[in-house]
Amino acid sequence: MESNIINEKIFDVEKIRNDFPILHQLVHKKPLCYLDNAASTQKPKIVIDSINDFYSTTNSNIHRGVHFLSEKATQKYENTRTTVKNFINAKSEKEIIFTSGTTASINLVAQSFGKKYVNEDDEIIVTYMEHHSNIVPWQILCEEKNVNLRVLPINNNGELILEKFNELITERTKLISVVHVSNSLGTINPIEEIIKIAHQNNIPVLVDAAQSIQHTSIDVQKLDCDFLAYSGHKIYGPTGVGVLFGKEKLLDEMPPFMGGGDMIAKVTFDETTYNELPYKFEAGTGNIAGVIGLGAAIDYVKSIGLEKIHKHENQLLEIATQKVSEIKGLKIIGTAKEKTSVLSFIVENIHPHDIGTFMDFEGVAIRTGHHCTQPVMDFFKIPATSRASFSFYNSLEDIDQFIIALKKTIEALS
Amino acid sequence: MDSELRELYQQVILDHNKSPKNYRIIEHPSHYCDGHNPLCGDTINIYLSIEEGIVKDISFQGSGCAISKASASIMSSIVKGKTIEEVKSIFEKFKDMVTGKLDVDLESMGKLAVLAGVKEFPSRVKCASLAWHTLINAIDKKQDAVSTE
Numbered sequence: 001m002e003s004n005i006i007n008e009k010i011f012d013v014e015k016i017r018n019d020f021p022i023l024h025q026l027v028h029k030k031p032l033c034y035l036d037n038a039a040s041t042q043k044p045k046i047v048i049d050s051i052n053d054f055y056s057t058t059n060s061n062i063h064r065g066v067h068f069l070s071e072k073a074t075q076k077y078e079n080t081r082t083t084v085k086n087f088i089n090a091k092s093e094k095e096i097i098f099t100s101g102t103t104a105s106i107n108l109v110a111q112s113f114g115k116k117y118v119n120e121d122d123e124i125i126v127t128y129m130e131h132h133s134n135i136v137p138w139q140i141l142c143e144e145k146n147v148n149l150r151v152l153p154i155n156n157n158g159e160l161i162l163e164k165f166n167e168l169i170t171e172r173t174k175l176i177s178v179v180h181v182s183n184s185l186g187t188i189n190p191i192e193e194i195i196k197i198a199h200q201n202n203i204p205v206l207v208d209a210a211q212s213i214q215h216t217s218i219d220v221q222k223l224d225c226d227f228l229a230y231s232g233h234k235i236y237g238p239t240g241v242g243v244l245f246g247k248e249k250l251l252d253e254m255p256p257f258m259g260g261g262d263m264i265a266k267v268t269f270d271e272t273t274y275n276e277l278p279y280k281f282e283a284g285t286g287n288i289a290g291v292i293g294l295g296a297a298i299d300y301v302k303s304i305g306l307e308k309i310h311k312h313e314n315q316l317l318e319i320a321t322q323k324v325s326e327i328k329g330l331k332i333i334g335t336a337k338e339k340t341s342v343l344s345f346i347v348e349n350i351h352p353h354d355i356g357t358f359m360d361f362e363g364v365a366i367r368t369g370h371h372c373t374q375p376v377m378d379f380f381k382i383p384a385t386s387r388a389s390f391s392f393y394n395s396l397e398d399i400d401q402f403i404i405a406l407k408k409t410i411e412a413l414s
Numbered sequence: 415m416d417s418e419l420r421e422l423y424q425q426v427i428l429d430h431n432k433s434p435k436n437y438r439i440i441e442h443p444s445h446y447c448d449g450h451n452p453l454c455g456d457t458i459n460i461y462l463s464i465e466e467g468i469v470k471d472i473s474f475q476g477s478g479c480a481i482s483k484a485s486a487s488i489m490s491s492i493v494k495g496k497t498i499e500e501v502k503s504i505f506e507k508f509k510d511m512v513t514g515k516l517d518v519d520l521e522s523m524g525k526l527a528v529l530a531g532v533k534e535f536p537s538r539v540k541c542a543s544l545a546w547h548t549l550i551n552a553i554d555k556k557q558d559a560v561s562t563e
Contacts, residue, residue, distance in 0.1 A: 028416060029416075351454075351477075351478060351479035351480060351483075352454070352479075353454045353456075353478075353479035353481075353538075353541065354423075354479045354480045354481070357419070357422070357423075357535065357538065358419065358423075361416045361418075361419045368454065369453060369454050369455065370454075370455050374455075377455060383454070383455030383456065383457070383477050383478075384454055384455045412423070413423075413428070413480070
């Protein structure tokens with residue numbers, strides 16, 4: 001009960017839950033307990049309305065129209081760029097490129113930066129806890145250009161072994177691409193330190209912020225990262241939209257990733273000149289409604305406050321961690337000192353997939369599998385984990401429902 | 415427990431999961447194949463001893479959920495002594511049963527009928543089918559490891 005009181009002080013969860021229409025439903029006749037937030041977050045009504053409103057009142061293609069709707073749509077789209085810029089404190093709108101998500105953002109850098117700056121026998125550094133989307137784009141580049149991928153190891157708590165970092169850096173290292181928060185372990189990586197070390201060696205750093213942008217405030221100028229990628233749908237916005245931040249100087253020097261409309265200044269069959277930043281990297285009609293929805297999501301998150309969000313989610317993690325620790329045969333995977341609200345675990349002799357199906361029948365949505373981080377699973381010598389990930393709209397009742405369901409599941413499967 | 419869930423996780427399945435039949439290695443198999451399900455990380459190794467077109471012995475090892483392990487266990491006990499043609503024909507019926515394609519006569523499915531509940535769980539069909547796909551590849555001596563993707 002004590003924790004309940006602490007919880008009330010941070011903010012009113014019930015009030016916040018009312019902003020999310022999807023949360024108020026029964027699944028298999030049980031109240032939905034949505035704990036799969038690291039995979040995708042739910043959308044507040046204000047985001048859903050903004051998309052609906054765009055299609056109902058403003059829909060049109062952007063940038064080249066001279067008519068009313070096109071100008072209005074362009075304005076909304078570009079306003080969101082400013083919202084994103086301010087949210088991560090970029091220097092200019094030129095540094096904000098809209099993509100389809102984190103994966104697209106990383107691929108853009110791998111291909112474009114790779115084409116310009118990476119040559120045979122060069123090296124790219126990633127870490128052992130990367131999502132496949134921060135491994136495979138580099139492997140493609142490695143294959144194309146005969147480049148080597150080097151991997152910073154982790155320890156048994158699921159933390160980076162930073163001491164090994166200096167050993168990995170050589171004069172051939174061209175880029176370090178590192179995940180800010182691990183989606184399968186919850187570990188918050190010391191990216192400030194990584195960036196500092198990298199910059200001492202004149203190596204640029206890409207930060208995969210897919211799992212951090214929704215939990216903690218990010219200031220790209222303070223961090224001094226060179227690239228930062230994230231997805232809209234992990235921060236309460238729509239799917240199919242994401243952001244790539246890049247320092248203007250780098251983006252300016254990089255060649256276009258895709259050719260097409262909107263990314264050009266002038267096209268003739270003899271010669272084409274490219275548009276200025278950020279449009280150089282936005283070929284074709286983008287996800288206009290999605291971008292506008294992302295803007296609404298960021299405004300919503302800001303209105304609650306990332307600090308409050310962080311506190312509440314930390315509390316949920318702490319309580320849930322303590323409660324699952326009491327369950328016999330259960331082992332938490334990912335016990336880093338610094339974590340976001342991700343709780344990955346395995347249970348002796350019970351496969352995560354079976355746990356997932358049983359929990360579903362208790363109304364509890366968790367994720368089971370390798371979470372697109374197979375190297376992490378290999379490191380811990382496990383095929384998969386069960387993962388509960390908490391959002392600020394989760395309540396203490398959700399934790400209770402989760403724990404009761406988990407105990408019931410284990411009992412049924414033992 | 416919910417009846418749909420009970421239908422999927424019948425006691426027989428839980429028992430096979432806990433003590434699977436033919437869960438061992440055949441030292442010199444005439445046929446062998448690895449299978450894996452990238453969705454959940456399940457892996458299975460199937461060992462066969464086929465003589466004159468008849469499955470004389472079969473065994474498996476691997477890691478997977480209760481559904482995949484029970485399916486492999488039941489499969490191993492069913493195909494032993496069958497001809498290759500019979501095995502393939504059972505596999506076709508099994509596929510139809512778990513994907514809910516046809517009104518399969520459950521009576522005719524014998525022990526395999528306990529896996530009929532899978533058809534209500536599209537995400538688990540691959541779990542139930544992995545052992546079978548791997549078995550067929552082993553019989554056909556396909557070199558590539560099986561993936562359910």
